[in-house]
Amino acid sequence: MAFSWRPRNCEIMAEKPKLYYFDGRGKMESIRWLFAAAGVECEEEFLETREQYEKLLQDGSLLFQQVPMVEMDGMKMVQTRAILSYIAGKYNLYGKDLKERALIDTYVEGTTDLMGFILLFPFLSPEDKEKQLAVIVEKATKRYFPVYEKILKDHGQEFLVGNQFSWADVQLIEAILMVEEKSSSVLAEFPQLQAFKARICNIPTIKKFLEPGSLRKPVPDDKYVETVRRVLQMYYNVKAT
Known part of the structure; x- marks a missing residue:
């Protein structure tokens, strides 16, 4: 694969972006993925106590009383979609024009x-996890993966948009790997996505993120679930969708 993408902003940053979240995936994981794809190193502050969370609230750092929060470029950014959009735009992962941005x-x-x-899966009861697993596989194989399979087949290019590595590719590979953790054969009927997975996982920044020692978090465990519930005082009665 001829791969020539480079981040637009290659200057050495005075301070690394700082991520405020739990020591686990959740909504911060897509942000970690996007920073990693751009080749940007980050620091993390893990929320482990209710007092840490309340201090952020009292400081006015959490605009809508929610995490994740990312501190960078003199801002304390909240709302996952806003954070991701900013990172994608800053590091040349958001297409070359408005049409490409709309597709992304x-x-x-x-x-x-x-x-x-x-994302809901770790917080479910064992019975609901069984139901949710069936939902995940059905949604992936019947609704979502067929769309990306067709896109890649129809335009015959290596990436989803503009034949250039973008945020869309980063988030699709994250989603593919998440579903494969639940059902290892989920790509069996999607040859385009199999090839896409191999290509994207071989991009140097992505390959590095998939190796041990990166900021990528493991599948959420009971400790993560207990910490989130204790700090946020919620997610106690989550049901399968």
Whole structure:
């Protein structure tokens, strides 16, 4: 694969972006992925106590009383979509014009919807997890993956938009790997996505992020679930969708 993409902003940053979240995936994981794809190193402050969270609230750092929060470029940014859009734009991962940006937004919204079914999974009861697993596989194979398979087949290019590596590609590979963790054979009927996965995972910044020692978090475990519930005082009675 001929791969020539480079971040637009290659200057050495005075301070690394700082991520405020739990020591786990959740809504911060897509932000970690996008920073990694852009080759940007970050620092993390993990929320482990209710007191840490309340301090951020009292400081006025959390505009809508929610995390994730990213501190960068003199801003304390909240709302996952706003953070991702800013990173994509800053590091040349958001297309070359408004039409390409609209396509990227469309494809990102699709993968966001799919990943939403997985984000709930750790907080479910064992019975509901079984139901949700069936939902995840059905949604992936019947609604979402067929769309990306057709896009790649129809335009015959290596990336989803403009034949250039973008935020859409980063989030699709994240979604593919998340679903494969639940069902390893989920790409069996999608040859274009199999090839896409191989290409994207071989991009140097992505390959590095998939290696041990990166900021990528493992599948959420019971400790992560307990921490989120204790800090936010919520997610106690989540049901399968």
